[in-house]
Amino acid sequence: MSLDVNRIVDVQISVSPLALQRAGFGIMNIIGKSDIIPISERLRSYNSISEVAADFAATDEEYLAASIFFSQIPKPTTLYVSRRADVALPASLLTGANAETTIATWAAISDGAFDIDLDTVEENVTGCDFSAVTDMDGVAAEIASNFTGACTWDGLRFILNGTSTGATAAITFANAPAAGTDISGLMDALSTDGGTVNDGVDAETISESLDAIEAVNSKWYGFSFTKEVRDATVTSAGTSADCLDAALWAEARIKTFWNNSSDANTLVTGNTSSISYQLEALDYSRTATVYNAGDYPAVSLFARGATVDFAGTNTAITYKFKQLPGLSATDLSASQADAATTVNANYYAEFGTQLSGDSVSILAEGIMANGRFIDEVVGIDWLQNSIQTDVFNYLFQSTTKIPQTDEGASGIAQVVENSLTQAVTNGLAAAGNVVIDNETVFLPKGYEIFQSLVEDQSQADREARKAPPIGFVIKGAGAIHRVTITGTFVR
Secondary structure (H helix, E strand, O other), X not given: OOOOHHHOOOOOOOOOOOOOOOOOOOOEEEEEOOOOOOOOOOEEEEOOHHHHHOOOOOOOHHHHHHHHHHHOXXXXXXXEEEEOOXXXXXXXXXXXXXXXXXXXHHHOOOOEEEEEEEOOXXXXXXXXXXXXXXXXHHHHHHHHHOOOOEEEEOOOOEEEEEEEEOOOOOEOOOEOOOOOEEOOOOOOOOOOOOOEEEOOEOOOOXXXXXXXXXXXXXXXXXXXXXXXXXXXXEEOOEEHHHHHHXXXXXXXXXXXXXXXXXXXXXXXXXXXXXXXXXXXXXXOXXXXXXXXXXXXXHHHHHHHHHOOOOOOOOOOOOOOOOOOOOOOOEXXXXXXXXXXXXXXXXXXXXXXXXXXXXXXXXXXXXEOOOOOEHHHHHHHHHHHHHHHHHHHHHHHHOOOOOOOOHHHHHHHHHHHHXXXXXXXXXXXXXXXXXXXXXXXXXXXOOEEEEEOOHHHOOHHHHHOOOOOXXXXXXXXXXXXXXXXOOOOOOO
């Protein structure tokens, strides 16, 4: 018997932990109120309009908004659609995903039954006759006809809803009945089948819905609502208060609200009733409103920015001049365009020369409600996340400790510099003059990093193992939106 070579050469290889991923700044969340997505699920991800069409009808607002999103060029790749509770909702049972789908099996049953509790009261569902059903929707309809609540088939499972609504509404898994042919197992509705039961939900405010959706999945960066939430008085459930609530919610987070408006008051100079005026007055920097007679212009605008690769070279864009496929430009007079600009509302209009008669439709002006340029807000969000994520991974993935020394701090500063260099590479920043301590300084690299010394730290910071402060100044590259050219013709 030979001796193990480990006695001479012992090799051990450890696997480093996976790095924290940077946030994605190209994911939009369209928030609607259709009952397609169960409230317990809240959110689904889609990669094409055909995937959306598998869940939503072509007339559903979620589908209409998604079709605008996926019509943009270049085509974005990821869209979330989520559901809010605009009214109190019933308790629900979502069965497992292995329900019987052979129609012949169901058609052989003429006395199907099961027991279930609604609000702690047992209901005996009996008399389900499936002899005439031809598909799973028909199976669900037959169950519903003998059940005081509702039953639907979503293509994968049964969804049973109770009759009462609100947070006190309750439902249980199904159980075998005392009489009749037990179909609880065929429905995959037993407690052991992998389904879920969910209590009812009270009607939510906009911010409460956003909180609930974010708790399920927070990876989206921009969000927009289906058309019942817009402007001032479109419906009793869609008011300016809803838009303001959404804008305030975004303001406190690294999120952006893309607000669609078709309120003609936006184009009236001095009018104070439009949502654009209200948002501008509140100085919100994370809400972009786009005025257009079409339904979802802001969704299209976000979709154009969704394809920006901040890891690339010269990839940063300005949102002005962009086209919105699937939407018609609004015919605006000069005074109407000025009125929209005054309240920081973006608009999609035709620009051209009178002599040629040619024109092109473009987005103007590419600004947030407070007048900041959209590309600047999104770019800074990317830079903040890039630095935060990379510095965390530098600390997290180091196989040895980062010493609390000037050399250790320099390692962190180098990680910061990598992100700043990429900001110059992608076009967010560029060389230029900045004012530092009341003195104009030229930054040839587009940025400058300041690192304090360990010896200047307080004893408290030293004992708390804090790195000495690291700061930087970076010069934004900006973008040219207007040009004035003068010339002299000399004979």
